[in-house]
Amino acid sequence: MPKIVQINTALNCGSHGRIVEQISHVGAGRGYYTTIVHGARYVNKSQFADIQTTTKNQERLNGIRSLLFDAHGLGLKCATKSLITKLEEIKPDIVHLHNIHGYYLNYQILFDYLAKSNVPVVWTLHDCWSITGHCSQFENYNCDKWKTQCHDCQYLMDWYPKAVIDRSRRNFELKKQSFTSVKNMTIVPVSHWLEDKVKQSFLSKYPIKVINNGVDTLSFRPTEWSGEIFSNHKFTILGIASQWDNDKGVQEFIKLSQNPDYQVIMIGVNEKLSKQLPDAIVKVAKTNNQEELAEYYSLADVFVNPTYKDTFPTTNLEALACGTPVITYKTGGSPESITPETGIVVEKGNFEQLCTAIEVIRKNGKHYYSTNCRESAVNFYNKDERFKDYIDLYENILDNSDI
Numbered sequence: 001m002p003k004i005v006q007i008n009t010a011l012n013c014g015s016h017g018r019i020v021e022q023i024s025h026v027g028a029g030r031g032y033y034t035t036i037v038h039g040a041r042y043v044n045k046s047q048f049a050d051i052q053t054t055t056k057n058q059e060r061l062n063g064i065r066s067l068l069f070d071a072h073g074l075g076l077k078c079a080t081k082s083l084i085t086k087l088e089e090i091k092p093d094i095v096h097l098h099n100i101h102g103y104y105l106n107y108q109i110l111f112d113y114l115a116k117s118n119v120p121v122v123w124t125l126h127d128c129w130s131i132t133g134h135c136s137q138f139e140n141y142n143c144d145k146w147k148t149q150c151h152d153c154q155y156l157m158d159w160y161p162k163a164v165i166d167r168s169r170r171n172f173e174l175k176k177q178s179f180t181s182v183k184n185m186t187i188v189p190v191s192h193w194l195e196d197k198v199k200q201s202f203l204s205k206y207p208i209k210v211i212n213n214g215v216d217t218l219s220f221r222p223t224e225w226s227g228e229i230f231s232n233h234k235f236t237i238l239g240i241a242s243q244w245d246n247d248k249g250v251q252e253f254i255k256l257s258q259n260p261d262y263q264v265i266m267i268g269v270n271e272k273l274s275k276q277l278p279d280a281i282v283k284v285a286k287t288n289n290q291e292e293l294a295e296y297y298s299l300a301d302v303f304v305n306p307t308y309k310d311t312f313p314t315t316n317l318e319a320l321a322c323g324t325p326v327i328t329y330k331t332g333g334s335p336e337s338i339t340p341e342t343g344i345v346v347e348k349g350n351f352e353q354l355c356t357a358i359e360v361i362r363k364n365g366k367h368y369y370s371t372n373c374r375e376s377a378v379n380f381y382n383k384d385e386r387f388k389d390y391i392d393l394y395e396n397i398l399d400n401s402d403i
Contacts, residue, residue: 002398004034005092007110009102010042011050013288014242015314016099016126017042019213019387023096024048026387032394035090037083039104044288051086053079053104062103070134070156070163070171073100073107080106084113094394097123101136101161111178120397121185122390124211125194127311130179131201133172135159137309139332140247146172147200159247159309176202186393191312191333209393212337213314214386217378219290220321222370223298234263235362238300238324240293240315241268242286249306249329250277252351256304256358257281267296297322302343302361306354310334321377323370327357337381341372 004027010017017038024034025047035049040056054062054076062075083105087095095114100107114121129136133150141155150172156163179202186207189195195210237256241248244266250273257264257280269283277283287293297303303319305328312333316326326343328334335345344357361369 001031001033002093002394003090004032004094004096004394005037005087005090006034006096006098007037007100007105008098009039009104010099011036011038011052012044012046013042015213017044018216019124019314020098021046021048022214022216022383023387023390026384027391027394030391032391035092037105039102041102041104051083053083059103066103066161066163068164070165070167072103072134072161072163072171073105074174076104076106077109079104080109084109087113088117092119093398094120094122096390097121099126099129101129108174108178111181115181115183118183121182122188122393122397123185124188124190125198125311126190128194128197129161130175131198131203133168133170133175134161134163134166136161137311137332140308179203180205184397186397188390188393189311191336193333193336194311209389211389211393212381212386213312213317214383215314215317215321215377215381216290217321217382220294220297220318220377222323222374223291223294225295225299227295235261235358236263236265236300236302237358238296238303238319239264239266239305240296240303241266244268244270244273247308249304249308252304252306252354253281254278255351256355262358265296265300267293293318294322297324300324301366302327302358304354304358305329305334307331307334308348312336317377317381320373320381323366323374325361325366325369325373327354327361329354337376339372339376342369342376343373 006020008020012021027034037051040052040054040059065075066072127136132146134153150168153166153168187198187203188209188211189198190213239253244250253264257278265282267284268286274283297319303324303326310332316337319326326338329348330345331348338345346353346357
């Protein structure tokens with residue numbers, strides 16, 4: 001039985017954590033044994049063996065170190081050495097990396113092990129952190145330093161991971177040295193937009209295979225609303241984010257709520273933001289309950305994703321699976337899952353165009369799009385089919401491995 005170790009910030013929690021869990025399920029059906037390595041802050045029950053690298057307090061302290069010294073991924077040496085000891089005992093046939101940032105391990109020690117052990121590596125890139133000297137997303141900055149050499153970063157406090165001082169030049173060199181030390185590695189961007197960025201980066205020497213995110217089309221499906229009935233019968237606009245800020249379109253939703261014909265619902269709203277939002281907006285706390293989310297997606301007439309930075313959002317796929325059309329800004333890989341039959345793509349930041357698109361959906365009616373939305377999700381983004389691509393990749397790597 002081939003042994004796979006997947007490494008990710010979260011365990012069966014959030015979109016990336018669920019992706020790791022779902023890949024493990026598909027792999028189990030093909031005879032693969034998976035162990036999931038993860039941090040301490042984002043943890044749900046998993047059906048697979050797991051290794052937690054740190055405690056929550058260790059992660060918090062490491063986060064402070066990263067903030068003060070721009071040293072993301074360079075702490076937790078003892079914890080990562082302990083992890084390496086466990087990996088040497090497991091002797092994985094493939095190590096599958098996901099988000100290795102997130103304050104829970106030391107990437108230099110990890111990659112030193114990967115290079116020396118010569119274990120084949122698959123690295124799914126969910127964002128841009130691996131190819132920059134600092135940020136995880138650079139699209140909204142029009143910054144191209146990552147192509148050659150990050151330096152003098154002007155956006156240290158604008159986007160995760162935040163930092164007080166600038167060590168982007170050093171970080172770029174350390175990442176380049178570590179990440180290119182592995183001989184047998186396949187890079188898996190989750191969108192063609194990110195594939196294009198990787199091909200312009202220091203990771204371009206490795207084989208690249210795009211595998212889109214998938215969605216559980218059994219959990220996310222057109223669903224009857226079981227909650228309190230909204231009495232106003234207005235055109236319902238839904239927005240969902242794990243962490244709301246202006247880059248996720250908070251200001252757009254505030255403006256949309258001023259239209260008396262609309263009912264705006266925002267999911268993922270914390271207590272602080274809730275106090276700042278207008279009373280006209282229905283505010284819902286963050287939830288990982290897929291059945292509850294499916295009800296909200298199904299209730300909405302349109303899912304609006306005015307994101308300024310994104311790679312390939314699973315929220316778009318979840319909305320489609322529930323038969324709900326999507327409107328998104330032309331940002332990163334967000335438009336790649338949307339067709340004229342399933343929604344509308346508008347220019348980033350063009351609020352007038354966004355409003356026009358909403359009125360088009362409203363005029364056509366949700367029913368005009370629903371069947372195509374559902375079919376698109378089932379035919380192209382069903383998790384079992386998409387994540388089978390990873391198992392096929394594993395088998396191709398093992399068939400051609402010298403180990």
